Amino acid sequence: MIPRWLRNSFPYLAIGILLAGLGYAISFGQLEPADFTYNNGAEIKTVDPALATGSPEGRIINGLFEGLLRNMPTGTEPDETNSIPLRPVTMGMADTFEISEDGKTYTFHIRESATWSNGDTVTAEDFRWSWQRMLHPETGSEYVYQLYSIEGALQYNTGAIELGEIVEVEHGERQTKTELFPRASISRGKLVAHGTWSAANGVVWAEASATDSASGSHGHGDSEQEGDTPIEVYKVTVYSSDHILDELDLSGDSHEMLFIKHTDDQEIPESIAGEYTRCFHVLPDFQSTVGLKVSGSDQRILSVQLVEPTPYFLDLVAFYPLYPVHRKTVETHGAMGWTKQENIVTNGPFLLHDRRIRDRIRLVKNPMYWNAKGVSLEIIDALSVESDTTALNMYMNGQVDWLTSLPTMIMKDLMPREDFVSAPMLASYFYRLNVDQKPLDDVRVRRALNMALDKAKITERVSKAGEIPARSYVPPGLAGYDGYQCGEFNVKEAKRLLAEAGFPGGEGFPTMRILYNTNDNHQAIAQVIQQDWKNNLGIEVRLENMEWRTFLSNVSETQFDIARAGWIGDYPDPNTFLDMFVTDGPNNQTNWSNQQYDELIESAKTLRGDERLKALSDAEKILMEEQPIIPIYYYVSKNMVSDRVKGFSANIQDVHPLHVLTVEDK
Known part of the structure; x- marks a missing residue:
């Protein structure tokens, strides 16, 4: 039965939620009951540690795998915000x-x-x-x-090589196209020359030292006539090496080889086919440079x-x-197959027992885990319920022990409850703006959009859990760091900026799209923002929701105008937020670039103490003045946790290791 307080809060949803809950009850009945069940939200994209990016993925991966260390609650008493600090401790591999x-x-x-x-x-x-x-x-x-x-890690990842340096050359002989890494056979040696081949000019060797680009490592682009696009060629003095991990003996036997980076299905140009060996990559030699x-x-x-x-x-x-992955499994089953339930090999406290798309992931205790005796839970179900209201109904009916997200419409009713667990987080909710899209390429437009938002209204009427409206990207509370604030709510100034950019009263402003992943809270926030921009600036935006995997794909490829985003700090330092937005950073996803910003982030790597924090603060000033993002609010964690669950503690990163939890019998 749905409790009266819950039913009264949203009577128009009660029947629909109950039916959704019954649907999950039927699904539950097909499996042995789990010891512990939680709602993980969106369907996860992957369980590959190197490729995952979201919190739903992180919760699963932290159960399946383990790194050298683990971020664990310190065991100290909660502070004045009810938060227990995390720290990396030697409870890992x-x-x-x-x-x-x-x-x-x-x-x-x-x-x-x-x-x-x-x-x-x-x-x-x-x-x-x-x-x-x-x-x-x-x-x-x-x-x-x-x-x-x-x-050497940056140089290896970006493929930065110079003449005279030791390189590794991956031959173009992979058995299947699905093989990414592991690679084909490797030759190691000294880069003697680098140049290009084209049908018109043949081989042209560069006179100066050359830098390779990893982005160009997949052969040439489409052209109507072969040779229209130059293809990279290399001359390498190759040394004998019994094993890729051996130190390279530069005094040993060697021979010269010519390579052509020609990785598609076309044949090597006939004019050089006898001399050149096809290759996939020429990179700095990992063993000797990293x-x-x-x-x-x-x-x-x-x-x-x-x-x-x-x-x-x-x-x-x-x-x-x-976290590490099992090499033989990756090599045997390839990039697409090694994470499948029937193939995956893990080293964490739990095993991947079952995965049902849009239903659940079932984890079971790993008897081979080094501290298996310290793991209490035998079976865990992580549900993929995107509707917070449906999930809450399941929680109230005893089907779920932990909710990772809650419906905003009844937050004020949930907050006083003893099973509501909350604390300030090192996390920001924000919107990304695609600065390659007109008129978002105009900083005046971006500033106007920010200043036209009543963020306090969002936190007071929508999120309603004590979130703080944000005027900077880096959340407060990091010792010694003084961030920079963007413009405050000011409709008059927002209108002036928009008019100055050529859109007085919103006239002529194109209809833009706000993209968000399917979630009640994200939808409610987007609706408030949509209304603010219409009322305050006279512009129209339309809302578009997507399931999690599709949303991530669109954002990573910047296929959007405006997209909702959230970032939980990976570690307690401003850098975890600010280094996202360096030029071409994989988590930039706005197309924004600023050389001075890049230089400040880079300089902070070699500075110490107050000088380092000052450089990061100066970088945030540029970010907030340029506004490729609009900070909305700073998160607080919002969890509902059954009183039968022990070992659950609030913390600034909202990380809750599954292997330390225990449950009392239902």
Whole structure:
């Protein structure tokens, strides 16, 4: 039965919600009951740590996999905001680690009891290979920049090579097109020359040192006549190497090879077919240029050399994109097949037992996990219910133990309840603006859109859980950091800016689209913004919702005018927010670029203390003045947690490790 207070809050939804709840009850009846059930929201895109980006994916991956360290609640008493701090601790695959005095070398020791779910030993090489896979340009990891603090990682990922440097050349002999990484056979040697071949000019070698571009690593573009687009060619002195991990002996036997980067189905041009070998990639030699080294007779020691001291590096190591994957499984089943339920091998506290699209993911306890005796839950169901109202009904009926998102329309009724768990978060809700779309390419328009929004109305009437209206992107509360604020709510100034941009009273302004993923809260917020822009500026926007996977795809390809977004800090530092918007950053997704901004973010990597924070604050000033994004509010976590669940604690990143939870019998 739906409680009276809930029914009174939205009587017009009661019948529909009840029917939805019954639908899930039927689905529940087909499976053995889970010990713990939570609503994960949207259908996840992937469980590949290197490719995932969202919170729904993160919750699953944190159960299936484990990194060197884990971000765990500290065990201290909650602070005045009811939040318990998180910190990276040695409760992962590493049981100890050391940091050098200069802060640039980290040495991790893999625990002897660490195993994969198939019984294989977890080694430091698993991490080295997984991080190389993440860095490889063809993997396309959106979180790849998390590894850029490692020596040589940026150059490897972007394919930056210079004449005279040691390179690795991947031959063009993959068995299937679905193979991305793992790769074909590798030749290693010194880059002697780099140039281009075209039908008109033949081979032309560059006189100066050349920089390769990973973005051009897939052969030439379409053309009506073969050779219209130059194709890259390389001359490499290749040295013998028994193994890709061996140090390259430059005094040993060598021979010269010519390569042509010609990766499509066309044949090598007949004029050079006998001389040149097809290749997929020419990259810096990973083993000799990237600061990752494996040692120890049992390969249990991983040494990481950083470019500069990075105060938040341990937080990065504890973040799920840096979790290892099982190499043999990836190589056997390929990029598209290794994460399937019947193939996947994991190293975390749980196994992927079942996945039903738009229904649930079922996790079961992993008996091979190094601390299996410390894991209480045997079966977990993560439901894919996008409607917050439907999920709340299921919670009230006892079908769900934890809600990760709540309907805004009754938030004021939920907040006083003892099972409502909330705390301020290191997270921002914002809108991305595609600055390549006219008239969003005009900064005056972007500023007008921001200043025409009554953000307090959104937090008071829509989200209603104590969120703070935002005028900066970086949330408050980071020690020593003073962010920069964008324009406040000012309809008069917003109208003036819009008129100055050529749209007085909204006249001539094209109808634009606000894109959001299917969710009651996102829809309600978009409706308020739609109305504010219409009333205050005289412009029309239409709303378009998409399921999670399609939404992510559209945003990553900037196929939108305006798109809703949210960002939870990966670690407690302003950089986790600001480095997103460097030019061509994988999480930029606005097409915005500013050289001075890029330089400030880069300079912060080598600065310390107040100077570093000042550089980041100056960067945020540029971001807020240019406004490729509109900050809306700072999140607070909003969870409903059954009183039978123990070990659940509010924290600034809203991270709740499943393996530390326990439940009392229903």
